[in-house]
Amino acid sequence: MVAGKDRISLNDRVARYEALRERARGSNVNDLTLLATDYLNHVNEIVMLLELVPDAPECLEDCRAWQPLSYEDHFRNSGIADKELAIDAYPWSPPQYKKPFDRLVKEMNRLVAISVDRLGELVEKGDEEQLRFVATRASQNLQDLIGKASAVIHGDRNVIDQAQIDELMRL
Template sequence: MTATPVQPDSEADRRYRELSARAAGSNVNETSLLATDYLNHINEVIMLLEIVPDAPECLDDCKAWQPLDYAEHFKNSGIADKELAIEAYPFSPPQFKEPFDRLVREMNRLVEISIKRLELVLAEGNEDQARHVAARASQNLQDLIGQASAVIHGDEHVVDQAQIDALMDL
């Protein structure tokens, strides 16, 4: 019986272990190498969307909101571990990074759809529909944030694309 040769660790494996060790006790999860602070960016627009039915002028603030990618968010962040978050992101294992990135894209898409829908119903003067759209957008975005948070904390089980698509039906 011949022994299977041991494969040397790849550079990516070595960097993952190094970054994981550095992440211990920080705002960056040591398993996923992602940080929940990124989700604050989405929470900002959720708060704005919730205000729109009572203060339609806040729709302009919603329209001014721009999605930020992960590194952009942390470059502008005040958290102590922002450099680690930026450095670790490319080394997040695919079972975390891929669903996280997909959820972020879907949250951004839902924000865009919601703003357009709110603009339309407000132009029609339909306050009840504006409340409905804002409430659904807020709830659906919060659901997606919950999924993204679970991924950040190392949960590999997230909703599938069909479930996400169903959230887009405002």
């Protein structure tokens, strides 16, 4: 949350939101939600690594090295032209978009942690069949969540409920 955001008037909040929307037009930041799909590239990295594990178990170490990044940290480390706008706009994203987006990011990070732990157990056991199943399932479930997060970024508020998230988390 932006320091002082709660203490400014509704008119000032609306003016700030509208100013950010204007800055976002024609940029990588959605001018309705004030969120950017570029953040999802960070999660796509781990999806690709998870997919490699069954054929190259040594990639598990790369999976273990991957760390979730906050939205702001991702953009601070990003080379995209609109990174400052993405950082500035994020706290002002309307709650009907920001809350489901943040929930999806939290669930993606949780799914990665669970999957990497499970894959480690299976590599250690040498269970190649189950390793391939879990890696494929984790990748598919993450891609599902990425798709839902992308939909939120583009303005869809009704993309997933908690029961659907719970179902995806079952490996």
